[in-house]
Amino acid sequence: MATFVSRAEWGARNPTSQSTNITPENGGVTVHYVDGVPVARDDHAECAGQVRGIQNHHMDGNGWADIAYTYLTCVHGYVFEGRGPGHRTAANGTTTGNQNWYAVCGLVGGAEGSYDPVTPELVDAFHWSIATLRSTGGAATGINRHMDHLSTSCPGQLSAYVLDGSLEPDGDEGPPPWPGVYFSYPPVFTHASVSTWQARMVALGYSLSVDGQYGPASQAVCEEFQADAGLTVDGIVGPDTWNAAFA
Numbered sequence: 001m002a003t004f005v006s007r008a009e010w011g012a013r014n015p016t017s018q019s020t021n022i023t024p025e026n027g028g029v030t031v032h033y034v035d036g037v038p039v040a041r042d043d044h045a046e047c048a049g050q051v052r053g054i055q056n057h058h059m060d061g062n063g064w065a066d067i068a069y070t071y072l073t074c075v076h077g078y079v080f081e082g083r084g085p086g087h088r089t090a091a092n093g094t095t096t097g098n099q100n101w102y103a104v105c106g107l108v109g110g111a112e113g114s115y116d117p118v119t120p121e122l123v124d125a126f127h128w129s130i131a132t133l134r135s136t137g138g139a140a141t142g143i144n145r146h147m148d149h150l151s152t153s154c155p156g157q158l159s160a161y162v163l164d165g166s167l168e169p170d171g172d173e174g175p176p177p178w179p180g181v182y183f184s185y186p187p188v189f190t191h192a193s194v195s196t197w198q199a200r201m202v203a204l205g206y207s208l209s210v211d212g213q214y215g216p217a218s219q220a221v222c223e224e225f226q227a228d229a230g231l232t233v234d235g236i237v238g239p240d241t242w243n244a245a246f247a
């Protein structure tokens with residue numbers, strides 16, 4: 001099962017701006033790789049620094065608002081939080097691509113004959129990323145490749161894995177991770193992952209509308225759930241409350 005690494009955990013810079021101008025229900029997930037030279041790290045301890053380097057390149061080199069991708073996955077089975085669900089990406093190369101499709105980048109590179117190997121852990125991290133994006137109501141229509149939007153070698157060796165269906169979630173993904181943000185009220189808190197949590201509460205038998213808005217009704221259900229689960233009752237969905245909900 002993949003392990004989630006929040007932006008705080010990998011030391012992300014804050015975005016200079018964010019756009020929620022997307023219609024992910026009309027698209028899916030576009031798969032990327034890094035570039036034409038091998039980039040996969042032997043030691044996972046180096047992966048967070050690699051992600052920071054990509055963010056610096058995208059923000060300082062390209063002048064973008066943030067790292068371009070929704071998530072990044074490494075060969076050790078970790079999912080690094082990029083822009084996250086609910087936010088427009090800058091990775092897919094076309095207006096329609098960025099409007100409708102999320103972007104997940106595997107931290108592999110190379111060229112024909114020198115490709116970084118695709119590990120089962122990397123494939124699992126893709127499964128997890130795609131299943132999580134679908135759980136937020138996006139990414140419904142499929143999985144494609146950067147080269148399906150425009151002419152590029154991306155996603156390299158991952159292209160074959162898209163085409164043969166290997167990146168399609170297989171049901172072994174485990175629960176969605178705590179999204180790295182605390183849901184609290186007041187004021188009403190809006191985040192793409194709120195609807196994931198609300199839908200889970202409804203599945204567990206609590207009465208709540210799934211509207212993506214963490215307001216007084218969500219807070220009341222949270223407190224009820226926390227009491228039922230023997231957690232500290234504070235009405236805030238943090239990692240303990242999130243994980244208990246999906247346990």
Ligand SMILES: [Zn+2]
Nearest residue numbers: 032033146154
């Ligand atoms: Zn790409």
Ligand SMILES: [Zn+2]
Nearest residue numbers: 044047074076
């Ligand atoms: Zn790693």
